[in-house]
Amino acid sequence: MTPRRPERSEAKSRDLFVRRRKTGPSAALRATIGRRSFLAGAVTVVPFAAQATPEVLAAVIREVTGDAPLREGRVTLDIPPLVENGNAVPLTVKVDSPMTDDDHVKAIHVFNEKNPQPHVFNAWLSPANGQARIATRIKLADSQKVVAIAETSKGEFWSAHTDVIVTIAACIEDVT
Amino acid sequence: MANVLVNAPRTAKKGQVVEIKALIMHVMETGYRPGTNGRIIPRNIIQDFTATWNGREIFRMRMSPAIAANPFVSFSAVASESGIIAFRWSGDAGFVAEHQVAITVT
Numbered sequence: 078m079t080p081r082r083p084e085r086s087e088a089k090s091r092d093l094f095v096r097r098r099k100t101g102p103s104a105a106l107r108a109t110i111g112r113r114s115f116l117a118g119a120v121t122v123v124p125f126a127a128q129a130t131p132e133v134l135a136a137v138i139r140e141v142t143g144d145a146p147l148r149e150g151r152v153t154l155d156i157p158p159l160v161e162n163g164n165a166v167p168l169t170v171k172v173d174s175p176m177t178d179d180d181h182v183k184a185i186h187v188f189n190e191k192n193p194q195p196h197v198f199n200a201w202l203s204p205a206n207g208q209a210r211i212a213t214r215i216k217l218a219d220s221q222k223v224v225a226i227a228e229t230s231k232g233e234f235w236s237a238h239t240d241v242i243v244t245i246a247a248c249i250e251d252v253t
Numbered sequence: 254m255a256n257v258l259v260n261a262p263r264t265a266k267k268g269q270v271v272e273i274k275a276l277i278m279h280v281m282e283t284g285y286r287p288g289t290n291g292r293i294i295p296r297n298i299i300q301d302f303t304a305t306w307n308g309r310e311i312f313r314m315r316m317s318p319a320i321a322a323n324p325f326v327s328f329s330a331v332a333s334e335s336g337i338i339a340f341r342w343s344g345d346a347g348f349v350a351e352h353q354v355a356i357t358v359t
Contacts, residue, residue, distance in 0.1 A: 165321040189319060193285045196317040205311045205331055207270035212327035216283070216319050247283075247321075 129195035134188055134224065137195045141186050141226060142234045152237035154225040163217040163247035168197075172209035172227040172235065176202075182209035184228040191221040216247035255279065255350040259340060264357045265332035273304065273312075274327040277342050277350060283318035299324055299344035307336035316344075332358045 129137075138147065155169040174182045181204045187197040200211050209227065217223075224238040256278035265271050277299070284296025296318065304312040312328045324342075339353040 192319050193283070194317055194319065197319040198314055198316050200312070200314040200328075202312065202328075203310075205306070205309070205333070206329055207331040208329050210327075210329055211314075212325075214321035214325050216281075216321050 128191050128193055129189065131190055133195050134190050137188055138224065138226065141228070145232060145234050147226065147234045147236050149236055151235040152225050152227050154223065154237040154239050156223055156239050156241055158239070158241060160217065160241055160243045162245045163243040165214045166217050166241070167212070168215050168223070169210070169212040170225045174209050174229065176204050176207055176209060178204050179230070181230050182227050183230050185209065185211055186226045186228070188224045188226070189217065189221055191219040192217065197223070217241060217243045218246045219243060255342070257340070257350060257352040259352055259354055261338055261354050261356060263355070264359065267332060267358050269332045270329050271332050272327060272329050273338065274325070275304070275340050276323060276325045278323050281318065281320055281322040281324060285318065297345045299342050299348065301343045302326060303341050304328070305339045306330060307334060332356065334358055
């Protein structure tokens with residue numbers, strides 16, 4: 078008796094399933110719409126989950142440096158330690174280099190820790206620049222670490238980092 | 254044509270290091286922000302910025318969504334010869350802007 082009951086209910090549910098399939102497209106459509114709006118909801122959550130993390134930061138730095146050692150020094154990263162508005166943070170990177178044909182800075186890379194993406198910018202320089210100095214304005218989504226890396230023509234990597242406190246974050250709110 | 258503001262000296266002595274500043278009006282929409290309807294506003298950024306001195310590239314920068322709106326870039330260059338400093342910005346949705354300034358090197 079006990080084994081029969083589940084059989085019967087199974088058949089019943091199969092029946093129901095068939096009937097539902099027969100009543101057809103509207104029900105199926107409703108299901109897909111439900112799923113779609115759920116997915117859309119998931120998408121809006123993603124940017125906050127997909128923040129760059131210290132591990133991601135370390136990974137992108139390794140992508141740039143490869144196996145070469147990354148040393149602290151020579152690079153000056155000027156960025157205010159306390160930022161009121163993360164939408165436009167002034168940033169200056171200076172590298173102590175003679176900028177001659179034999180010894181110059183080839184590239185400057187800036188990364189961050191907690192924006193949705195770790196990259197801020199990559200810039201390529203040559204002796205034609207005379208001095209290795211770049212200033213720009215960046216967005217910061219949170220209080221975090223900003224790292225600048227200089228790649229020299231000798232294949233050395235020098236870096237500097239700064240911790241920045243941000244009171245109004247960029248990227249998240251729609252200011253328009 | 255996008256609104257561009259470039260600050261570079263008109264004249265320089267040969268061998269002098271001059272500072273060049275370039276600003277362009279652009280939203281630099283990150284692609285991470287929901288708009289008023291709750292949908293993500295599609296990404297629209299400038300990806301590349303290059304500067305050439307008489308056709309020779311002196312500076313190139315690859316930008317990410319983390320560059321602030323109306324990207325401002327300042328860099329330096331050795332005044333080598335009289336001529337034209339040309340700037341080019343390109344990015345999402347086929348965005349391209351170009352600008353040039355003349356410089357006399359004595």
